[in-house]
Amino acid sequence: MSASAATAAPRRRLPRTLVVGLVVVGAIAILAILGPWIAPYDPQGFSMRMRLRPPSAEHWFGTDEFGRDVFSRVLAGAHHSLLMGFGATAISLVIGVPLGLIAAFHRGWVEEVVMRGVDLMISLPPVLLGLLILAVTEPGLFKTVLAVGLVYVPIMTRLARAVALELLAEDFVEAARARGEGAFHILVREILPNAWPPLIVETALRITFAILLGSALSFLGLGPQPPDSEWGLMIAESRPFISEAPWIGLAPGICLCLLLIAVNVVGEGLRDLLDPRMRGRGHG
Protein backbone atom coordinates (compact mmCIF):
# COMPACT_ATOMS: atom_id res chain seq x y z
CA MET A 1 0.00 0.00 0.00
CA SER A 2 2.90 2.36 0.65
CA ALA A 3 4.06 1.52 -2.88
CA SER A 4 1.10 3.32 -4.39
CA ALA A 5 1.94 6.41 -2.39
CA ALA A 6 5.55 6.24 -3.53
CA THR A 7 4.70 5.93 -7.23
CA ALA A 8 2.16 8.73 -7.01
CA ALA A 9 4.51 11.17 -5.30
CA PRO A 10 6.92 12.08 -8.12
CA ARG A 11 4.24 12.70 -10.77
CA ARG A 12 2.20 15.25 -8.92
CA ARG A 13 2.50 16.49 -5.38
CA LEU A 14 -0.50 14.86 -3.72
CA PRO A 15 -1.36 16.20 -0.26
CA ARG A 16 -0.25 13.78 2.44
CA THR A 17 -3.68 13.68 4.12
CA LEU A 18 -5.29 12.69 0.80
CA VAL A 19 -2.83 9.82 0.40
CA VAL A 20 -3.42 8.62 3.96
CA GLY A 21 -7.19 8.80 3.46
CA LEU A 22 -6.99 6.89 0.17
CA VAL A 23 -4.84 4.20 1.77
CA VAL A 24 -7.30 3.72 4.65
CA VAL A 25 -10.34 3.60 2.33
CA GLY A 26 -8.47 1.22 0.02
CA ALA A 27 -7.49 -1.03 2.92
CA ILE A 28 -11.10 -1.18 4.16
CA ALA A 29 -12.30 -1.95 0.62
CA ILE A 30 -9.75 -4.78 0.26
CA LEU A 31 -10.73 -6.20 3.67
CA ALA A 32 -14.40 -5.98 2.67
CA ILE A 33 -13.76 -7.93 -0.53
CA LEU A 34 -11.46 -10.51 1.08
CA GLY A 35 -13.69 -10.72 4.19
CA PRO A 36 -15.35 -14.07 3.45
CA TRP A 37 -11.94 -15.74 2.95
CA ILE A 38 -9.93 -14.20 5.77
CA ALA A 39 -12.62 -14.21 8.47
CA PRO A 40 -11.34 -16.57 11.18
CA TYR A 41 -14.87 -17.77 12.09
CA ASP A 42 -18.28 -18.08 10.49
CA PRO A 43 -19.82 -14.60 11.03
CA GLN A 44 -23.18 -16.21 11.75
CA GLY A 45 -21.98 -19.31 13.59
CA PHE A 46 -23.52 -19.58 17.07
CA SER A 47 -21.49 -20.89 19.98
CA MET A 48 -23.40 -20.85 23.25
CA ARG A 49 -20.32 -21.78 25.31
CA MET A 50 -18.48 -18.71 24.02
CA ARG A 51 -21.08 -16.02 24.79
CA LEU A 52 -19.99 -12.42 25.56
CA ARG A 53 -16.24 -13.17 25.76
CA PRO A 54 -14.00 -10.08 25.91
CA PRO A 55 -11.39 -9.53 23.17
CA SER A 56 -8.62 -12.13 23.30
CA ALA A 57 -6.03 -13.82 21.07
CA GLU A 58 -8.63 -16.16 19.55
CA HIS A 59 -11.40 -13.54 19.30
CA TRP A 60 -9.73 -10.20 18.49
CA PHE A 61 -12.92 -8.16 18.98
CA GLY A 62 -14.54 -10.57 21.48
CA THR A 63 -17.80 -12.45 20.97
CA ASP A 64 -21.45 -11.35 21.06
CA GLU A 65 -24.52 -12.60 22.89
CA PHE A 66 -24.78 -15.66 20.61
CA GLY A 67 -21.07 -16.44 20.82
CA ARG A 68 -20.48 -15.16 17.30
CA ASP A 69 -17.01 -13.79 16.58
CA VAL A 70 -17.32 -9.97 16.42
CA PHE A 71 -14.19 -9.58 14.26
CA SER A 72 -15.58 -11.93 11.61
CA ARG A 73 -18.93 -10.13 11.74
CA VAL A 74 -17.29 -6.72 11.34
CA LEU A 75 -15.38 -8.05 8.31
CA ALA A 76 -18.53 -9.51 6.82
CA GLY A 77 -20.39 -6.24 7.34
CA ALA A 78 -17.79 -3.94 5.80
CA HIS A 79 -19.17 -4.13 2.26
CA HIS A 80 -22.56 -2.79 3.40
CA SER A 81 -21.18 0.58 4.46
CA LEU A 82 -19.10 0.85 1.29
CA LEU A 83 -22.12 -0.02 -0.85
CA MET A 84 -24.21 2.57 0.95
CA GLY A 85 -21.61 5.26 0.43
CA PHE A 86 -20.50 4.51 -3.12
CA GLY A 87 -23.70 2.85 -4.40
CA ALA A 88 -26.02 5.56 -3.15
CA THR A 89 -23.85 8.38 -4.52
CA ALA A 90 -23.61 6.52 -7.85
CA ILE A 91 -27.41 6.38 -7.96
CA SER A 92 -27.71 10.09 -7.21
CA LEU A 93 -25.15 10.83 -9.95
CA VAL A 94 -26.79 8.61 -12.56
CA ILE A 95 -30.24 10.15 -11.98
CA GLY A 96 -29.29 13.67 -10.93
CA VAL A 97 -26.67 14.63 -13.50
CA PRO A 98 -28.73 13.86 -16.65
CA LEU A 99 -31.69 15.69 -15.12
CA GLY A 100 -29.53 18.73 -14.42
CA LEU A 101 -27.96 18.70 -17.89
CA ILE A 102 -31.35 18.39 -19.59
CA ALA A 103 -32.79 21.18 -17.46
CA ALA A 104 -29.90 23.46 -18.42
CA PHE A 105 -30.11 22.64 -22.11
CA HIS A 106 -33.88 22.81 -22.67
CA ARG A 107 -34.75 25.96 -20.77
CA GLY A 108 -38.45 26.77 -20.50
CA TRP A 109 -41.00 24.38 -19.06
CA VAL A 110 -38.66 21.35 -18.84
CA GLU A 111 -36.31 23.30 -16.62
CA GLU A 112 -39.24 24.69 -14.64
CA VAL A 113 -40.65 21.21 -13.90
CA VAL A 114 -37.29 19.66 -13.01
CA MET A 115 -36.12 22.52 -10.81
CA ARG A 116 -39.42 22.93 -8.94
CA GLY A 117 -39.31 19.18 -8.22
CA VAL A 118 -35.77 19.63 -6.95
CA ASP A 119 -36.81 22.59 -4.76
CA LEU A 120 -39.59 20.48 -3.31
CA MET A 121 -37.32 17.54 -2.49
CA ILE A 122 -34.71 19.82 -0.94
CA SER A 123 -37.32 21.36 1.34
CA LEU A 124 -37.80 18.00 3.09
CA PRO A 125 -35.33 17.00 5.79
CA PRO A 126 -33.10 14.21 4.35
CA VAL A 127 -33.90 11.63 7.01
CA LEU A 128 -37.62 12.15 6.52
CA LEU A 129 -37.33 11.45 2.80
CA GLY A 130 -35.45 8.25 3.57
CA LEU A 131 -37.99 7.24 6.23
CA LEU A 132 -40.88 7.92 3.87
CA ILE A 133 -39.42 5.65 1.21
CA LEU A 134 -38.53 2.89 3.65
CA ALA A 135 -41.62 3.14 5.85
CA VAL A 136 -44.01 1.30 3.59
CA THR A 137 -41.74 -1.36 2.07
CA GLU A 138 -39.92 -4.37 3.45
CA PRO A 139 -36.46 -3.26 4.60
CA GLY A 140 -33.31 -4.53 2.94
CA LEU A 141 -29.83 -3.45 1.89
CA PHE A 142 -30.69 -2.41 -1.65
CA LYS A 143 -33.75 -0.45 -0.62
CA THR A 144 -31.66 1.49 1.87
CA VAL A 145 -29.04 2.20 -0.80
CA LEU A 146 -31.76 3.32 -3.20
CA ALA A 147 -33.47 5.51 -0.58
CA VAL A 148 -30.20 7.23 0.35
CA GLY A 149 -29.37 7.67 -3.34
CA LEU A 150 -32.74 9.29 -4.06
CA VAL A 151 -32.29 11.67 -1.12
CA TYR A 152 -29.18 13.14 -2.79
CA VAL A 153 -30.55 13.32 -6.35
CA PRO A 154 -31.74 16.95 -6.06
CA ILE A 155 -28.32 18.17 -4.89
CA MET A 156 -26.64 16.57 -7.91
CA THR A 157 -29.30 17.93 -10.26
CA ARG A 158 -28.82 21.45 -8.97
CA LEU A 159 -25.07 21.28 -9.24
CA ALA A 160 -25.07 19.70 -12.71
CA ARG A 161 -27.48 22.36 -13.96
CA ALA A 162 -25.42 25.20 -12.53
CA VAL A 163 -22.19 23.87 -14.05
CA ALA A 164 -23.85 23.16 -17.42
CA LEU A 165 -25.41 26.63 -17.60
CA GLU A 166 -21.97 28.13 -17.18
CA LEU A 167 -20.44 25.87 -19.85
CA LEU A 168 -23.30 26.35 -22.34
CA ALA A 169 -22.26 29.99 -22.71
CA GLU A 170 -18.74 28.98 -23.83
CA ASP A 171 -17.42 29.32 -27.36
CA PHE A 172 -16.83 25.61 -27.88
CA VAL A 173 -20.53 24.95 -27.34
CA GLU A 174 -21.33 27.73 -29.79
CA ALA A 175 -19.00 26.01 -32.29
CA ALA A 176 -20.74 22.67 -31.78
CA ARG A 177 -24.12 24.28 -32.31
CA ALA A 178 -22.83 25.93 -35.49
CA ARG A 179 -21.66 22.52 -36.75
CA GLY A 180 -25.27 21.40 -36.29
CA GLU A 181 -24.64 18.93 -33.47
CA GLY A 182 -27.69 17.64 -31.60
CA ALA A 183 -28.55 18.00 -27.90
CA PHE A 184 -27.15 14.58 -27.00
CA HIS A 185 -23.78 15.26 -28.60
CA ILE A 186 -23.46 18.68 -27.00
CA LEU A 187 -24.37 17.45 -23.53
CA VAL A 188 -22.35 14.22 -23.54
CA ARG A 189 -19.34 15.19 -25.66
CA GLU A 190 -18.96 18.89 -24.96
CA ILE A 191 -20.48 19.63 -21.55
CA LEU A 192 -19.92 16.48 -19.51
CA PRO A 193 -16.14 16.16 -20.02
CA ASN A 194 -15.73 19.75 -18.82
CA ALA A 195 -18.21 19.47 -15.96
CA TRP A 196 -16.59 16.63 -14.07
CA PRO A 197 -14.25 18.40 -11.59
CA PRO A 198 -17.00 20.04 -9.50
CA LEU A 199 -19.15 16.93 -9.84
CA ILE A 200 -16.33 14.66 -8.62
CA VAL A 201 -15.71 16.96 -5.65
CA GLU A 202 -19.37 17.02 -4.67
CA THR A 203 -19.63 13.24 -5.10
CA ALA A 204 -16.62 12.62 -2.91
CA LEU A 205 -17.99 14.89 -0.18
CA ARG A 206 -21.46 13.27 -0.46
CA ILE A 207 -20.12 9.76 0.18
CA THR A 208 -19.53 10.60 3.84
CA PHE A 209 -23.11 11.77 4.27
CA ALA A 210 -24.46 8.77 2.35
CA ILE A 211 -22.65 6.36 4.67
CA LEU A 212 -23.85 8.33 7.71
CA LEU A 213 -27.49 8.36 6.55
CA GLY A 214 -27.46 4.74 5.41
CA SER A 215 -25.99 3.40 8.63
CA ALA A 216 -28.34 5.58 10.70
CA LEU A 217 -31.32 4.11 8.83
CA SER A 218 -29.91 0.60 9.43
CA PHE A 219 -29.44 1.48 13.07
CA LEU A 220 -33.13 2.38 13.22
CA GLY A 221 -34.00 -1.03 11.79
CA LEU A 222 -34.79 0.19 8.26
CA GLY A 223 -31.80 -1.38 6.53
CA PRO A 224 -30.36 -4.90 6.30
CA GLN A 225 -32.07 -7.22 8.78
CA PRO A 226 -30.57 -9.64 11.32
CA PRO A 227 -28.59 -11.89 11.21
CA ASP A 228 -26.83 -9.59 8.72
CA SER A 229 -23.90 -7.71 10.24
CA GLU A 230 -24.26 -4.19 8.86
CA TRP A 231 -22.27 -1.95 11.24
CA GLY A 232 -25.16 0.35 12.20
CA LEU A 233 -27.36 -2.68 12.84
CA MET A 234 -24.61 -4.32 14.93
CA ILE A 235 -24.37 -1.18 17.07
CA ALA A 236 -28.15 -1.15 17.53
CA GLU A 237 -28.17 -4.82 18.55
CA SER A 238 -25.34 -4.28 21.03
CA ARG A 239 -27.35 -1.87 23.18
CA PRO A 240 -28.80 -4.38 25.68
CA PHE A 241 -25.24 -5.60 26.42
CA ILE A 242 -23.61 -2.21 26.64
CA SER A 243 -22.52 -2.57 30.26
CA GLU A 244 -21.43 -6.22 30.30
CA ALA A 245 -19.96 -6.44 26.77
CA PRO A 246 -19.26 -2.98 25.32
CA TRP A 247 -16.90 -4.41 22.67
CA ILE A 248 -19.85 -5.72 20.60
CA GLY A 249 -20.86 -2.17 19.74
CA LEU A 250 -17.47 -0.47 20.03
CA ALA A 251 -15.77 -2.64 17.39
CA PRO A 252 -18.11 -1.87 14.47
CA GLY A 253 -18.51 1.72 15.70
CA ILE A 254 -14.80 2.43 15.67
CA CYS A 255 -14.46 0.85 12.22
CA LEU A 256 -17.34 2.97 10.96
CA CYS A 257 -15.75 6.15 12.34
CA LEU A 258 -12.42 5.22 10.77
CA LEU A 259 -14.08 4.72 7.39
CA LEU A 260 -16.06 7.97 7.68
CA ILE A 261 -13.04 10.04 8.67
CA ALA A 262 -10.98 8.54 5.85
CA VAL A 263 -13.69 9.11 3.24
CA ASN A 264 -14.15 12.67 4.46
CA VAL A 265 -10.41 13.36 4.31
CA VAL A 266 -10.31 12.04 0.73
CA GLY A 267 -13.30 14.19 -0.24
CA GLU A 268 -11.77 17.33 1.17
CA GLY A 269 -8.39 16.50 -0.28
CA LEU A 270 -9.97 16.15 -3.72
CA ARG A 271 -11.78 19.44 -3.26
CA ASP A 272 -8.55 21.26 -2.48
CA LEU A 273 -6.94 19.60 -5.49
CA LEU A 274 -9.69 20.05 -8.09
CA ASP A 275 -11.82 23.01 -7.12
CA PRO A 276 -10.00 26.15 -8.23
CA ARG A 277 -12.11 28.37 -6.00
CA MET A 278 -11.01 26.52 -2.88
CA ARG A 279 -7.39 26.01 -3.95
CA GLY A 280 -4.77 27.43 -1.66
CA ARG A 281 -7.23 28.17 1.09
CA GLY A 282 -6.38 25.04 3.03
CA HIS A 283 -9.20 23.20 4.76
CA GLY A 284 -11.43 26.05 5.76
Next chain:
Amino acid sequence: MARFLLRRFASVVFVLWAMTVLVFAIVHILPGSVAHMILGEYATAAAIAALEEKLGLNDPLPVQYWRWFSGLLRGDFGLSITMERPAGPVIMEALGRSAVLAGVSIVLVAILGIWAGIHSAVHKGSASDQALTLGQYFFIAVPEFFWCILVILFFAVWLGWLPATGYTPIADGGLLGWAKHLVLPVSTLVLGLIAHVSRLVRSSMLEAIESRYVLAARAKGLPERIVLRRHALPNALLPAITVLAVDVGILIGGIVVVESVFAYPGLGRMLIYAIDNQDLPLMMGGMIVVTAVYALANLAADILYAVLNPRIRVGGTAA
Protein backbone atom coordinates in the same frame (compact mmCIF):
# COMPACT_ATOMS: atom_id res chain seq x y z
CA MET B 1 -39.50 43.13 1.26
CA ALA B 2 -43.24 42.52 1.48
CA ARG B 3 -43.21 40.78 -1.90
CA PHE B 4 -40.26 38.66 -0.84
CA LEU B 5 -42.07 37.62 2.34
CA LEU B 6 -45.25 36.83 0.46
CA ARG B 7 -43.41 34.72 -2.10
CA ARG B 8 -41.50 32.77 0.53
CA PHE B 9 -44.68 32.19 2.51
CA ALA B 10 -46.50 30.96 -0.59
CA SER B 11 -43.68 28.52 -1.26
CA VAL B 12 -43.94 27.14 2.30
CA VAL B 13 -47.67 26.56 1.77
CA PHE B 14 -46.94 24.88 -1.56
CA VAL B 15 -44.29 22.59 -0.03
CA LEU B 16 -46.67 21.50 2.72
CA TRP B 17 -49.45 20.77 0.26
CA ALA B 18 -47.08 18.85 -2.04
CA MET B 19 -45.87 16.86 0.96
CA THR B 20 -49.43 15.78 1.77
CA VAL B 21 -49.78 14.51 -1.82
CA LEU B 22 -46.40 12.77 -1.67
CA VAL B 23 -47.04 11.08 1.68
CA PHE B 24 -50.52 10.01 0.65
CA ALA B 25 -49.34 8.72 -2.72
CA ILE B 26 -46.43 6.71 -1.32
CA VAL B 27 -48.57 5.12 1.38
CA HIS B 28 -51.55 4.29 -0.84
CA ILE B 29 -50.13 3.60 -4.28
CA LEU B 30 -47.20 1.35 -3.41
CA PRO B 31 -48.05 -2.34 -3.68
CA GLY B 32 -49.64 -3.94 -0.63
CA SER B 33 -53.01 -3.19 0.91
CA VAL B 34 -53.17 -0.84 3.86
CA ALA B 35 -55.51 -3.12 5.79
CA HIS B 36 -53.11 -5.98 5.16
CA MET B 37 -50.21 -4.00 6.58
CA ILE B 38 -52.20 -3.08 9.68
CA LEU B 39 -53.51 -6.56 10.42
CA GLY B 40 -50.36 -8.46 9.51
CA GLU B 41 -49.79 -11.39 7.19
CA TYR B 42 -52.06 -13.88 8.98
CA ALA B 43 -55.25 -11.79 8.76
CA THR B 44 -58.34 -13.46 7.35
CA ALA B 45 -60.00 -12.06 4.25
CA ALA B 46 -63.11 -11.19 6.26
CA ALA B 47 -61.12 -9.20 8.82
CA ILE B 48 -59.37 -7.30 6.04
CA ALA B 49 -62.66 -6.50 4.32
CA ALA B 50 -64.18 -5.32 7.59
CA LEU B 51 -61.24 -3.03 8.35
CA GLU B 52 -61.22 -1.67 4.80
CA GLU B 53 -64.89 -0.82 5.23
CA LYS B 54 -64.25 0.83 8.61
CA LEU B 55 -61.35 2.94 7.36
CA GLY B 56 -63.10 3.87 4.14
CA LEU B 57 -60.42 2.22 2.04
CA ASN B 58 -62.90 1.17 -0.62
CA ASP B 59 -63.59 4.75 -1.65
CA PRO B 60 -61.76 6.12 -4.69
CA LEU B 61 -58.27 7.49 -3.83
CA PRO B 62 -59.14 11.17 -4.49
CA VAL B 63 -62.06 10.86 -2.05
CA GLN B 64 -59.78 9.28 0.56
CA TYR B 65 -57.16 11.97 -0.03
CA TRP B 66 -59.71 14.75 0.35
CA ARG B 67 -61.07 13.21 3.56
CA TRP B 68 -57.56 13.10 5.04
CA PHE B 69 -56.46 16.48 3.69
CA SER B 70 -59.59 18.38 4.74
CA GLY B 71 -59.17 16.78 8.18
CA LEU B 72 -55.61 18.13 8.36
CA LEU B 73 -56.86 21.63 7.52
CA ARG B 74 -59.22 21.42 10.49
CA GLY B 75 -56.39 20.11 12.68
CA ASP B 76 -57.81 16.59 12.65
CA PHE B 77 -55.07 14.03 12.05
CA GLY B 78 -57.38 11.01 12.15
CA LEU B 79 -57.38 8.15 14.61
CA SER B 80 -54.13 6.46 15.63
CA ILE B 81 -54.62 2.79 14.79
CA THR B 82 -52.49 1.27 17.54
CA MET B 83 -53.47 3.70 20.32
CA GLU B 84 -57.10 4.04 19.25
CA ARG B 85 -57.21 7.72 20.10
CA PRO B 86 -56.93 10.88 18.00
CA ALA B 87 -53.47 11.15 16.46
CA GLY B 88 -53.41 14.97 16.67
CA PRO B 89 -52.92 15.32 20.44
CA VAL B 90 -50.40 12.44 20.44
CA ILE B 91 -48.37 14.20 17.74
CA MET B 92 -48.58 17.60 19.42
CA GLU B 93 -47.49 16.25 22.80
CA ALA B 94 -44.51 14.53 21.17
CA LEU B 95 -43.74 17.69 19.18
CA GLY B 96 -43.59 19.72 22.38
CA ARG B 97 -41.02 17.39 23.93
CA SER B 98 -38.93 17.33 20.74
CA ALA B 99 -39.13 21.11 20.52
CA VAL B 100 -37.41 21.34 23.92
CA LEU B 101 -34.64 19.05 22.71
CA ALA B 102 -34.28 20.89 19.39
CA GLY B 103 -34.53 24.37 20.91
CA VAL B 104 -31.86 23.80 23.56
CA SER B 105 -29.63 22.16 20.94
CA ILE B 106 -29.89 24.84 18.29
CA VAL B 107 -29.20 27.63 20.81
CA LEU B 108 -26.12 25.76 22.08
CA VAL B 109 -24.97 25.08 18.51
CA ALA B 110 -25.35 28.73 17.54
CA ILE B 111 -23.51 30.08 20.58
CA LEU B 112 -20.71 27.51 20.85
CA GLY B 113 -20.28 27.01 17.09
CA ILE B 114 -19.98 30.71 16.34
CA TRP B 115 -17.73 31.30 19.33
CA ALA B 116 -15.38 28.44 18.40
CA GLY B 117 -15.27 29.54 14.77
CA ILE B 118 -14.40 33.13 15.62
CA HIS B 119 -11.83 32.04 18.17
CA SER B 120 -10.12 29.77 15.60
CA ALA B 121 -10.09 32.46 12.94
CA VAL B 122 -8.79 35.22 15.18
CA HIS B 123 -6.08 32.97 16.61
CA LYS B 124 -5.34 31.25 13.31
CA GLY B 125 -2.52 28.72 13.56
CA SER B 126 -2.44 28.75 17.36
CA ALA B 127 -2.55 25.53 19.35
CA SER B 128 -6.21 26.01 20.20
CA ASP B 129 -7.07 26.63 16.54
CA GLN B 130 -5.27 23.44 15.54
CA ALA B 131 -6.99 21.47 18.28
CA LEU B 132 -10.39 22.81 17.22
CA THR B 133 -9.72 22.05 13.55
CA LEU B 134 -8.65 18.50 14.37
CA GLY B 135 -11.71 18.11 16.58
CA GLN B 136 -13.94 19.27 13.72
CA TYR B 137 -12.64 16.54 11.44
CA PHE B 138 -13.41 14.00 14.11
CA PHE B 139 -16.78 15.26 15.33
CA ILE B 140 -18.25 15.72 11.84
CA ALA B 141 -17.46 12.12 10.94
CA VAL B 142 -18.69 10.29 14.03
CA PRO B 143 -22.33 9.21 13.57
CA GLU B 144 -24.85 10.37 16.16
CA PHE B 145 -25.97 6.87 17.03
CA PHE B 146 -22.40 5.89 17.89
CA TRP B 147 -22.00 9.02 20.03
CA CYS B 148 -25.12 7.89 21.89
CA ILE B 149 -23.49 4.55 22.66
CA LEU B 150 -20.24 6.23 23.75
CA VAL B 151 -21.84 8.78 26.08
CA ILE B 152 -24.16 6.17 27.61
CA LEU B 153 -21.16 3.90 28.18
CA PHE B 154 -19.09 6.69 29.68
CA PHE B 155 -21.50 8.83 31.71
CA ALA B 156 -24.26 6.37 32.55
CA VAL B 157 -22.57 2.96 32.78
CA TRP B 158 -19.01 3.69 33.93
CA LEU B 159 -19.36 6.96 35.83
CA GLY B 160 -23.03 6.56 36.74
CA TRP B 161 -23.57 10.33 36.77
CA LEU B 162 -26.61 10.55 34.53
CA PRO B 163 -29.60 8.38 33.61
CA ALA B 164 -29.02 6.49 30.34
CA THR B 165 -32.55 6.62 28.99
CA GLY B 166 -36.05 7.84 29.67
CA TYR B 167 -37.92 11.03 30.37
CA THR B 168 -39.36 12.57 33.55
CA PRO B 169 -41.98 15.31 33.29
CA ILE B 170 -41.24 18.39 35.43
CA ALA B 171 -44.41 17.65 37.40
CA ASP B 172 -43.01 14.26 38.54
CA GLY B 173 -39.26 14.63 38.85
CA GLY B 174 -38.91 18.38 39.36
CA LEU B 175 -36.70 20.60 37.26
CA LEU B 176 -33.53 18.66 38.09
CA GLY B 177 -34.93 15.25 37.19
CA TRP B 178 -36.26 16.64 33.95
CA ALA B 179 -33.01 18.36 33.06
CA LYS B 180 -30.92 15.29 33.90
CA HIS B 181 -32.66 13.35 31.16
CA LEU B 182 -31.87 16.08 28.66
CA VAL B 183 -28.10 16.27 29.22
CA LEU B 184 -27.00 13.18 27.28
CA PRO B 185 -29.42 13.52 24.33
CA VAL B 186 -28.59 17.20 23.87
CA SER B 187 -24.85 16.71 24.10
CA THR B 188 -25.02 13.95 21.48
CA LEU B 189 -27.07 16.15 19.18
CA VAL B 190 -24.87 19.23 19.35
CA LEU B 191 -21.31 17.87 18.97
CA GLY B 192 -21.36 17.27 15.22
CA LEU B 193 -23.36 20.42 14.53
CA ILE B 194 -21.03 22.63 16.56
CA ALA B 195 -18.15 21.28 14.48
CA HIS B 196 -20.07 22.01 11.29
CA VAL B 197 -21.01 25.58 12.24
CA SER B 198 -17.63 26.48 13.71
CA ARG B 199 -15.87 25.30 10.55
CA LEU B 200 -17.95 27.52 8.35
CA VAL B 201 -17.71 30.53 10.67
CA ARG B 202 -13.94 30.08 10.83
CA SER B 203 -13.54 30.21 7.07
CA SER B 204 -15.96 33.12 6.55
CA MET B 205 -14.31 35.03 9.42
CA LEU B 206 -10.88 34.40 7.89
CA GLU B 207 -12.15 35.70 4.59
CA ALA B 208 -13.45 38.83 6.32
CA ILE B 209 -10.21 39.38 8.25
CA GLU B 210 -8.17 39.19 5.05
CA SER B 211 -10.52 41.56 3.17
CA ARG B 212 -9.74 45.09 2.07
CA TYR B 213 -12.36 46.74 4.25
CA VAL B 214 -10.73 45.25 7.31
CA LEU B 215 -7.35 46.43 6.01
CA ALA B 216 -8.87 49.89 5.57
CA ALA B 217 -10.30 49.84 9.08
CA ARG B 218 -6.89 48.87 10.46
CA ALA B 219 -5.22 51.56 8.38
CA LYS B 220 -7.53 54.14 9.94
CA GLY B 221 -5.89 53.14 13.21
CA LEU B 222 -8.94 51.58 14.82
CA PRO B 223 -8.15 49.28 17.74
CA GLU B 224 -8.06 45.59 16.70
CA ARG B 225 -11.02 44.78 18.96
CA ILE B 226 -13.25 47.29 17.19
CA VAL B 227 -12.02 46.17 13.76
CA LEU B 228 -12.99 42.61 14.50
CA ARG B 229 -16.27 43.37 16.22
CA ARG B 230 -17.64 46.15 14.01
CA HIS B 231 -16.16 45.35 10.60
CA ALA B 232 -15.26 41.68 10.28
CA LEU B 233 -17.87 39.99 12.46
CA PRO B 234 -21.14 41.22 10.89
CA ASN B 235 -20.00 40.04 7.45
CA ALA B 236 -18.72 36.73 8.76
CA LEU B 237 -21.96 35.92 10.59
CA LEU B 238 -24.26 36.17 7.59
CA PRO B 239 -23.32 32.73 6.16
CA ALA B 240 -23.76 31.30 9.68
CA ILE B 241 -27.51 31.91 9.41
CA THR B 242 -27.70 29.82 6.25
CA VAL B 243 -25.67 27.00 7.73
CA LEU B 244 -27.81 27.00 10.88
CA ALA B 245 -30.91 26.54 8.70
CA VAL B 246 -29.27 23.59 6.95
CA ASP B 247 -28.36 22.23 10.36
CA VAL B 248 -32.00 22.21 11.43
CA GLY B 249 -32.47 19.50 8.78
CA ILE B 250 -29.54 17.51 10.15
CA LEU B 251 -30.83 18.13 13.67
CA ILE B 252 -34.20 16.60 12.75
CA GLY B 253 -32.38 13.49 11.54
CA GLY B 254 -30.34 13.44 14.73
CA ILE B 255 -33.44 13.80 16.87
CA VAL B 256 -35.01 10.72 15.27
CA VAL B 257 -31.92 8.68 16.17
CA VAL B 258 -31.24 10.20 19.57
CA GLU B 259 -34.82 9.91 20.78
CA SER B 260 -34.90 6.25 19.77
CA VAL B 261 -31.68 5.47 21.62
CA PHE B 262 -32.46 7.45 24.77
CA ALA B 263 -36.12 6.36 24.80
CA TYR B 264 -37.10 10.03 24.83
CA PRO B 265 -40.82 10.26 23.97
CA GLY B 266 -40.63 12.90 21.23
CA LEU B 267 -41.72 13.16 17.63
CA GLY B 268 -38.75 11.20 16.23
CA ARG B 269 -39.37 8.18 18.42
CA MET B 270 -43.08 8.44 17.65
CA LEU B 271 -42.34 8.32 13.91
CA ILE B 272 -40.21 5.20 14.27
CA TYR B 273 -42.88 3.64 16.48
CA ALA B 274 -45.54 4.47 13.88
CA ILE B 275 -43.42 2.98 11.09
CA ASP B 276 -42.63 -0.18 13.06
CA ASN B 277 -46.28 -0.70 13.92
CA GLN B 278 -47.65 0.47 10.58
CA ASP B 279 -49.76 3.11 12.34
CA LEU B 280 -50.41 5.06 9.15
CA PRO B 281 -52.42 8.08 10.43
CA LEU B 282 -49.78 8.68 13.11
CA MET B 283 -46.93 8.27 10.62
CA MET B 284 -48.48 10.48 7.94
CA GLY B 285 -49.43 13.19 10.43
CA GLY B 286 -46.00 13.09 12.06
CA MET B 287 -44.26 13.50 8.71
CA ILE B 288 -46.43 16.49 7.77
CA VAL B 289 -45.67 18.14 11.12
CA VAL B 290 -41.92 17.57 10.76
CA THR B 291 -42.00 19.03 7.25
CA ALA B 292 -43.91 22.05 8.53
CA VAL B 293 -41.36 22.65 11.28
CA TYR B 294 -38.47 22.39 8.83
CA ALA B 295 -40.14 24.67 6.29
CA LEU B 296 -40.87 27.28 8.96
CA ALA B 297 -37.30 27.12 10.27
CA ASN B 298 -36.02 27.77 6.76
CA LEU B 299 -38.49 30.59 6.32
CA ALA B 300 -37.29 32.15 9.57
CA ALA B 301 -33.67 31.85 8.40
CA ASP B 302 -34.49 33.48 5.06
CA ILE B 303 -36.26 36.37 6.75
CA LEU B 304 -33.43 36.85 9.23
CA TYR B 305 -30.94 36.79 6.35
CA ALA B 306 -32.92 39.35 4.39
CA VAL B 307 -33.26 41.61 7.42
CA LEU B 308 -29.55 41.48 8.21
CA ASN B 309 -28.21 41.65 4.66
CA PRO B 310 -28.26 45.21 3.34
CA ARG B 311 -27.82 44.04 -0.26
CA ILE B 312 -31.16 42.23 -0.17
CA ARG B 313 -32.82 44.76 2.12
CA VAL B 314 -32.20 47.65 -0.26
CA GLY B 315 -32.29 45.85 -3.59
CA GLY B 316 -35.64 44.23 -2.98
CA THR B 317 -35.13 41.59 -5.67
CA ALA B 318 -34.36 38.66 -3.45
CA ALA B 319 -33.75 35.37 -5.19
